[in-house]
Amino acid sequence: MTIRRARGILPGFGLSLGTTLLYLTILVLVPLAGVALRGATSQWEEIWQASTSARTLASFRLSFTASLAAGAANAAAGLLIAWVLVRYRFAGRSALDALVDVPFALPTAVAGLALTAVYSADGWLGRWLAPLGIKVAYTPVGVWLAMTFVGLPFVVRTVQPVLAEIDAHLEEAAAVLGAGRLQSFLRVILPTIVPALLTGFTLAVARALGEYGSIVFISGNLPMRTEIAPLLIVARLEQYDYAGATALALVLLLTSFALLLAINLFQRWSVRRLGPSPG
Amino acid sequence: MRWHGGHRWVVLAAALCAAAGCRRGDPPGGRNQLLNVSYDPTRELYADFNAAFSRHREAAGAPKVEVRQSHGGSGKQARAVLDGLEADVVTLALAHDVDVLARAGLLQAGWQDSLPHRSAPYTSAIVFVVRKGNPKRIRGWEDLVRKGVAVVAPNPKTSGGARWGYLAAWGAALRRSGGDERKARGYVAALYANVPVLDTGARGASTTFAERGVGDVLLAWENEAFLLADEIGKDRFDIVVPKVSILAEPPVAVVDRYADKHGTRAIAREYLEYLYSEEGQEIAARHHYRPRSEKAAARHPGGFPRLELFTVDEVFGGWEKAQRTHFADGAIFDQISVPQARR
Numbered sequence: 001m002t003i004r005r006a007r008g009i010l011p012g013f014g015l016s017l018g019t020t021l022l023y024l025t026i027l028v029l030v031p032l033a034g035v036a037l038r039g040a041t042s043q044w045e046e047i048w049q050a051s052t053s054a055r056t057l058a059s060f061r062l063s064f065t066a067s068l069a070a071g072a073a074n075a076a077a078g079l080l081i082a083w084v085l086v087r088y089r090f091a092g093r094s095a096l097d098a099l100v101d102v103p104f105a106l107p108t109a110v111a112g113l114a115l116t117a118v119y120s121a122d123g124w125l126g127r128w129l130a131p132l133g134i135k136v137a138y139t140p141v142g143v144w145l146a147m148t149f150v151g152l153p154f155v156v157r158t159v160q161p162v163l164a165e166i167d168a169h170l171e172e173a174a175a176v177l178g179a180g181r182l183q184s185f186l187r188v189i190l191p192t193i194v195p196a197l198l199t200g201f202t203l204a205v206a207r208a209l210g211e212y213g214s215i216v217f218i219s220g221n222l223p224m225r226t227e228i229a230p231l232l233i234v235a236r237l238e239q240y241d242y243a244g245a246t247a248l249a250l251v252l253l254l255t256s257f258a259l260l261l262a263i264n265l266f267q268r269w270s271v272r273r274l275g276p277s278p279g
Numbered sequence: 280m281r282w283h284g285g286h287r288w289v290v291l292a293a294a295l296c297a298a299a300g301c302r303r304g305d306p307p308g309g310r311n312q313l314l315n316v317s318y319d320p321t322r323e324l325y326a327d328f329n330a331a332f333s334r335h336r337e338a339a340g341a342p343k344v345e346v347r348q349s350h351g352g353s354g355k356q357a358r359a360v361l362d363g364l365e366a367d368v369v370t371l372a373l374a375h376d377v378d379v380l381a382r383a384g385l386l387q388a389g390w391q392d393s394l395p396h397r398s399a400p401y402t403s404a405i406v407f408v409v410r411k412g413n414p415k416r417i418r419g420w421e422d423l424v425r426k427g428v429a430v431v432a433p434n435p436k437t438s439g440g441a442r443w444g445y446l447a448a449w450g451a452a453l454r455r456s457g458g459d460e461r462k463a464r465g466y467v468a469a470l471y472a473n474v475p476v477l478d479t480g481a482r483g484a485s486t487t488f489a490e491r492g493v494g495d496v497l498l499a500w501e502n503e504a505f506l507l508a509d510e511i512g513k514d515r516f517d518i519v520v521p522k523v524s525i526l527a528e529p530p531v532a533v534v535d536r537y538a539d540k541h542g543t544r545a546i547a548r549e550y551l552e553y554l555y556s557e558e559g560q561e562i563a564a565r566h567h568y569r570p571r572s573e574k575a576a577a578r579h580p581g582g583f584p585r586l587e588l589f590t591v592d593e594v595f596g597g598w599e600k601a602q603r604t605h606f607a608d609g610a611i612f613d614q615i616s617v618p619q620a621r622r
Contacts, residue, residue: 050608055617113486120491137491138476217483220476221434223616234479235436236608238354240361240379244608 035253038246047247055223056232056248060255062140063229067208070147074204075197078155085156086163100156103149108213115146116218138220143228146214151204158200162193198267202260209256313346313547316366318353318439318529319482320503324566325370331562332553344546352480353439360385365537367547372439374398374530374591375598386535397592399528400554401568404588405447407519408488408497408504415495419521420451423496424469431494432474433484435605435612440481442606444498447525449605450594454523468615489516500527502567505582526588 050056085097103111119126119136126136136142166189174184212230219226229252236245317325329346336344349356349364353372357379360366371377374391377398381388391398409417415428423430433441445467452466453459476493478484481503488497489511496519499507504518531551538544553559560575569583570576576583595601605611 053609055613116491120493122492138493216479221479222475222477223613231437231479235434237358238352238437239602239607240354240358241608 035246035249038242046243047251050244050247051251055227056229058224059227059229059232060252062143062225062227063209063252064255064259066140066144066147066228067205069144070151070208071201071205073144073148074151074155075201078152078200078204079159079193079197082156082159082163086160100153103152108150108211109217111149112146112214112217115142115149115214119145119218137218138222138226140219140226142218142220143215143226146218147208147211150211150214151207154203154207155197155200158196158203159193162196163189166192195267195271198263198270202263202267205263206256206260209252311342311344311546312541313344313367313543313550314349314365315346315368315370315550316349316356316360316364317370318356318372319350319480320440320500320506321370321529322348322350324563324568327566328554328559328562331558332550335553335556335558344550346550352437354437360534365540366534367538367541367543368531368533368551370529370531372529373442373598374528375602376439377530377532378599380532380534384536386532390532391530393533394531394551395555396571397528398530398532399571400531400551400559401529401563401570403527403529403568404501404520404524404586405444405498405527406501406504406524407521408499408507408516409495409519411515411517413517413519417496417519420448420466420523421455423448424466424473428473428496429475429494430470430473430496430498431476431478431484431488432471432498433481434477434479437479438481440500440503441484442601443500443525443527445605445612446591446595446601448498450525450589451521451523453594454589464611464615467611471612471616501569501583505567520584520586523587523589525594526590528590 051060081100085093085100116123116137118124119129119142121127121130121135121137123137129136134141136145170188171184174188179187210230212228212234215228216231219228219231221227221231229248233245233248233252236242236248315325315329325346325348329348332346333344336342349359349366351359353376357369357371357376360369360380361383369377369380374397377386377390380386381390387393394400407417407423409415415422415425417423417428422428432444435441435445448470449463449467452463456462456466476484476487478487481500484497485499485503485507487493489507497504497507508516508518531554533544533547533551535544538547554563555571557572557575560570560572561578564570564575564579564582567582591598591601595604603610
């Protein structure tokens with residue numbers, strides 16, 4: 001029996017798949033293979049040593065905890081922002097909507113400089129925080145702040161369309177059936193948006209892990225304290241140590257891949273657990 | 280969904296690959312064109328010098344030469360040339376970066392002896408910039424390790440200029456202790472323990488000190504210090520010149536392989552030799568680089584305070600060795616910077 005392909009509205013399955021593969025190969029696979037090849041020239045022992053020194057471990061710890069914290073902050077704030085943008089109509093809503101995308105468009109070095117200027121001890125905000133004993137610039141808090149800044153749009157943009165799709169009748173039905181406000185949020189709305197929320201969270205975490213440009217300005221780059229993993233990679237490149245740099249990059253790549261995989265598995269599990277979206 | 284999770288990493292990988300040199304430099308135009316690959320703070324210097332060089336050629340009736348410039352961190356620039364950016368000449372921050380190119384066969388091993396003064400037509404020194412009136416009374420190197428003094432310096436692991444600063448501190452301590460390596464190490468460790476922010480480049484450190492108001496002292500190139508005073512205001516900073524410092528010698532060289540390929544060797548050499556001419560020296564002096572010519576220096580009284588200067592070759596046995604003992608992975612800078620953070 002031959003398998004009949006459903007006639008799609010767009011012609012040329014072969015052409016479109018070919019283009020997709022070519023595009024991904026040139027843009028993604030070849031550069032990635034380059035990293036792997038360069039990394040492969042170093043000894044496993046070297047890679048192990050480079051990635052388990054106290055300093056590298058400290059930078060990994062900072063990079064991962066700060067990105068997870070930044071992702072979490074963005075998940076909470078992003079959900080709220082998406083809610084406000086979808087559910088309410090008010091003057092300046094579209095301006096606010098556009099503002100969300102600014103972190104995507106701004107060169108990260110500019111973002112880093114701006115954040116540092118505002119949050120350093122004599123900056124606009126920093127000078128009010130300093131008497132309270134809160135230091136932001138040149139501390140891990142600053143690293144977290146820069147990561148939160150660059151990851152802001154992800155959660156908003158993934159949750160927004162899903163939230164807009166939810167039928168108002170569902171909430172009405174829940175209310176009629178006697179659900180309180182909290183209950184209908186937790187039992188009716190949240191299950192629908194959790195997958196999108198997790199996707200946004202994952203994207204924000206991944207973005208934060210790879211961020212370099214803005215963080216080096218605000219972190220202070222002190223070894224063991226505010227040094228992020230990508231900085232160690234750049235430091236190795238600066239010494240013409242390509243092998244060491246790619247080795248570290250590989251370790252970072254694999255670790256984050258494992259992390260992202262875990263989040264994805266959790267997401268699938270949560271979808272199964274919470275069941276398909278009602279309706 | 281799964282694609283989303285990975286795609287950021289691919290971008291990082293692509294960026295890394297670009298930095299590591301999967302990029303190829305653009306091909307040169309005609310043979311009356313030179314590409315000068317230089318480091319960051321020389322932007323203004325070479326803009327002036329290139330104009331003067333083409334005036335000089337014109338006056339001599341020689342065909343016009345267009346000099347294109349590329350600026351960036353010294354190490355990054357050397358890597359770009361290493362990976363195929365076809366520079367006719369390089370004018371970098373430290374000899375080590377040119378040595379790396381020589382080792383790759385882009386220029387001959389004895390490159391440093393092919394021009395006068397070990398191929399460094401102008402020099403600089405490491406000096407201190409302090410807040411107006413010098414409230415912490417910083418006079419010399421020993422004041423930098425006092426309790427409560429915050430020093431802003433760039434990261435020697437990522438910045439060529441920062442390596443000069445580190446070696447200046449080490450050499451000065453060595454002088455004071457009569458050559459005691461252990462004391463020098465202790466001094467440098469104490470100095471970097473006083474550094475609250477390690478910027479990735481020299482310009483970044485200047486910004487942190489001048490614009491963010493961080494720190495009491497900035498360790499800077501002399502030309503960068505004067506630029507800071509000129510640009511941001513003499514009423515906010517003072518320059519303190521220590522008794523002893525390092526003679527920073529930014530080298531220049533013709534990149535043999537590419538100059539030969541482009542047929543520009545003669546012009547490239549003439550271009551670099553013109554840096555040693557009276558006019559070239561005068562332009563360097565105007566941009567606060569110490570000229571080799573005493574005549575040019577004499578025209579800028581007060582511009583170049585007298586101080587005792589030692590070279591990397593004298594104290595550290597050359598860049599190769601300095602790099603290995605101090606800045607390589609797990610070398611002295613790494614050793615002293617790890618326990619510091621545990622405080």
